[in-house]
Amino acid sequence: MFGLSACHTRKSAETSEEMTPTESNASDPSAQKQVEAKVIYVPFENKAGRLIEGVGDYFLVYENSEWFVKFDCSDGADPGDLKPLIDQTAKFSLTEREGQWDSDDPNVQSRIGKYVCIHAIER
Numbered sequence: 699m700f701g702l703s704a705c706h707t708r709k710s711a712e713t714s715e716e717m718t719p720t721e722s723n724a725s726d727p728s729a730q731k732q733v734e735a736k737v738i739y740v741p742f743e744n745k746a747g748r749l750i751e752g753v754g755d756y757f758l759v760y761e762n763s764e765w766f767v768k769f770d771c772s773d774g775a776d777p778g779d780l781k782p783l784i785d786q787t788a789k790f791s792l793t794e795r796e797g798q799w800d801s802d803d804p805n806v807q808s809r810i811g812k813y814v815c816i817h818a819i820e821r
Contacts, residue, residue: 730791731792731794732790732791733761733790734787735759735765737756737758737780738756738757738758738759738764739757739780740754740755756780763812765794766811766814773815773818775815775816775817779816783819788819788820790818790820791818792814792815795812796813797813799813
């Protein structure tokens with residue numbers, strides 16, 4: 699009879715912080731930036747290549763880069779604020795960050811990279 703055992707390691711809070719990309723402080727006014735950006739919406743496509751209606755991601759395009767818009771870090775900005783601006787340009791007060799897009803939980807799989815937190819929109 700064969701026995702199986704699992705090797706399970708757990709990161710300490712210090713270790714996981716060191717391994718997580720740094721994130722700037724959105725509440726720090728000096729970290730906020732004013733930009734003019736185009737809003738784009740990318741619909742979600744499942745593994746079978748089928749578009750899922752009403753599910754997708756928003757990005758701001760400025761300075762030759764596309765930035766994912768993360769809503770749970772924003773000061774009140776939500777998808778409804780950006781929907782009427784799709785394929786249009788507006789002025790934004792935002793903070794640029796880098797880290798997990800989908801979840802801040804280190805035990806949950808998430809896309810990672812550069813993203814923005816929107817603080818204000820000037821139409």
